[in-house]
Amino acid sequence: MPSWNAKAVHHDDDAELVELARDGDCAAFEKLYHRHRDRVYALVWRLCGGDSALAEDMLQEAFVRAWNKLGSFRGDSRFSTWLHRLSVNVALSDRRIRMRRVERETALEGTAERTAMGDRDVYADQQMDLEQAIAALPERARSVLVLYDIEGYSHAEVAEITGMAVGSSKAQLHRARKLVREDLDK
């Protein structure tokens, strides 16, 4: 069962570990993994609509891709910023997610979209209600809400990542917030 991890993480020496990992040091990469794992997992878990098995796959894929792409990380941004962006791309581009989306949209045409949260008792009730409302959002609306409201990306960045127009990002956010509020008001 996942658990919230509120520990403060200091990434001041990420650069040193990144350098070592870039030179093939797996132990250094493992340290980076343990520093950022929970943060990345939370991100992809929400983008996956609370599907923990899929989110664990995404977590794995994101770090493998990070290892493969370390050579292209130039240090222009923080490692955590680079890693989160990569993880978002992994989560949004994964074929399985797209397939699930198509299946879901076909099966639930004209009805509110729901994504299984499983039967895990993860959060305090209030947080759980909110997380469930987010997970129940349609795919695009959920992506925008998670990236904008939770992760702090701008609409321009959300648009770039998701491939939608800035105006669409704003519209999806408005729709997502409305749906979440309606869900919580039930």
Added chain:
Amino acid sequence: MNDRMSEKELTGRLARLPREISPEHDPWPKISARIEQAGSAATRGHSERGWWVRAVAAAAVIAIAAGLLFSMQPNGLSVPGQGPAQKALDTDSGQGGLPGILAGSEAEYLAAFREFIPLGHSRAVLPLQTIEKIEMGWADLLNTETALSAALEEHPNDPFLNQRMLELRARQLGFLKQLATLDSSNRRMTI
């Protein structure tokens, strides 16, 4: 939750959601196994361009090498740079100035190739469909180049053929520029 929940309250609650969650199953053993298979990141890290650019460059080098080989044989392919443009220039009969423009295009085309170093590289970072599209696109351009080169070998001053070669070179350069942009974008954003 009351039914008067404002947007501000909602965004406040969203902002207070925990930023970290521990996965139920730690995937590190699987990650470790995969990255050990993938080998050292260091060998990949020194590259400035993506594998596909090098793959294209490698294809170009092979094509040029093949051109060199065939150019020594009757009715063979011409070598880019010593090929249709140059021959047309050598025998330019003043038909619309196209051969001169074509020679310039050839020079730019070769210069673009010289920027790339053909090295092997993992393809694991790109989806299979993307790889196939890139390879098929470049193969089409090379096939067209082969056919046009052969035609220009026989008719070096044909304005239509020269125009077509000029257009082909433009397309090939555009292709390379797109790859460079894709590579740059991939490193900067898609990652």
